[in-house]
Amino acid sequence: MTDAPVLALTTGEPAGIGPELAVMLAAAGTPAGRPVAVGDPELLAERAAAIGRPLELVELGPGEPVPEARPGRLPVWPVSLAAPARPGVLDTRNAGYVLETLDRALAACRAGEAEGMVTAPLHKAVIVEAGQAEFTGHTEYLRDACGLDEVVMMLATDRALHAAGSGWQGPRALRVALATTHLPLREVADAVTPARLSRVLRILDADLRRWFGLDAPRIAVCGLNPHAGEAGHLGSEELDTIAPTLAALRREGLTLDGPLPADTLFTPRHLADADAVLAMYHDQGLPVLKYAGFGRAANVTLGLPLVRTSVDHGTALDLAGRGVADPGSLAVAVSLAAEMARRGRG
Incomplete structure (x- = not known):
């Protein structure tokens, strides 16, 4: 059998x-x-x-x-x-x-x-x-x-995607998880709280270890605002919420990069060492992943x-x-x- x-x-x-x-x-x-x-x-x-x-x-x-x-x-x-x-x-x-x-x-x-x-x-x-x-x-x-109370949506491309020649030049299969999922855009900023980010990142870290066999996953985290807030000039969520939450989780042993500007995070240089990316909302991360591998990716529910x-x-x-x-x-x-x-x- x-x-x-x-x-x-x-x-x-x-x-x-x-x-x-x-x-x-x-x-x-x-x-x-x-x-x-x-x-x-x-x-x-x-x-x-x-x-x-x-x-x-x-x-x-x-x-x-x-x-x-x-x-x-x-x-x-x-x-x-x-x-x-x-x-x-x-x-x-x-x-x-x-x-x-x-x-x-x-x-x-x-x-x-x-x-x-x-x-x-x-x-x-x-x-x-x-x-x-x-x-x-x-x-x-x-x-x-x-x-x-919380699960995490993550999309992942097939590991063979890049060798198959999709046009995407990233160094490895791409995994993009979401801090928020099916919310109207005007509700996203209020939903990005320290408690939610902490829960999502802990689940993402734990399940990358459990289901994907990664001993010390490195997660690149997007900012919420353009240019990750531009030092507070384009929004304060990065300074007030995201960066302090990441700092606290690093002290727990999570390996986190960010908050990073989403428009430059999804480039080979930033993705070279990333096992997954956490986007703040649905249409921040998934259009990039679907461009890279639409029809050759899967949705995974973590947690x-x-x-x-x-x-x-x-x-x-x-x-x-x-x-x-x-x-x-x-x-x-x-x-x-x-x-x-x-x-x-x-």
Whole structure:
């Protein structure tokens, strides 16, 4: 029996590309691990037929062993749609189904059926419109489901990215974590507090050690304002909040550089020794990472008691059902989850 980790793979928004990405990955052969799709088997069969990918679906009941991975085979933990799904057409009736797939994947991890979970993209707006007004995304949903005060969103490029010639000239794979996630920009400054920064940086440091095998991770920290505040002339958050917090954490043993101007931090000279970058807000760090490796990166939730990775893109409703979506990011997410799960065994 292989030691490849079993991974619960949620298939995401049923009107989007998630179901067919799972089909494509299974048809080609998974790069690592043994993904088990969490979703509606009929939906997966329909999408496989629509995009012309032969597929052997293996429905698994509670406690049934997961078969060996092989091209063209996709094990499934079944969750039934509430309403028929059409590619590209959102339906609020299926919002509960999407959340149920997340709950099933979490349950599999907690029960030891899976060593981690990988999530295909969901559509936040349709879940909110279905009555889940507080829903802001996978990251926050999993945080709350695990009863945590803080988790950290980090995107990481594939380690092979630079050798593959993406146009990005950085010296190594890029990892960008966020101090704040899905907040309106006008709320970000108030959210960047010493307590939040301390929690986020401690989680980032601990999980870079735990899941990525780094003995003494070096983290480069962005400032909040242009030019990192220009000595207080363009904002005081660096002087009043970020720099004192970093100094306190250095005394705890964390290796931190910054606060650094974001417009120059993301250059090879500054990234040469950085194992990760902490950006203050979503669109400060992620546009750079996605330029460097869109479709070859994965989203990782740090601070959870389990492995969770995801794709670096959305539901792509306009591509759904056509067989033209790129499964590259899902392959990276599965490979990274498998690597993290193996490391977590030790």
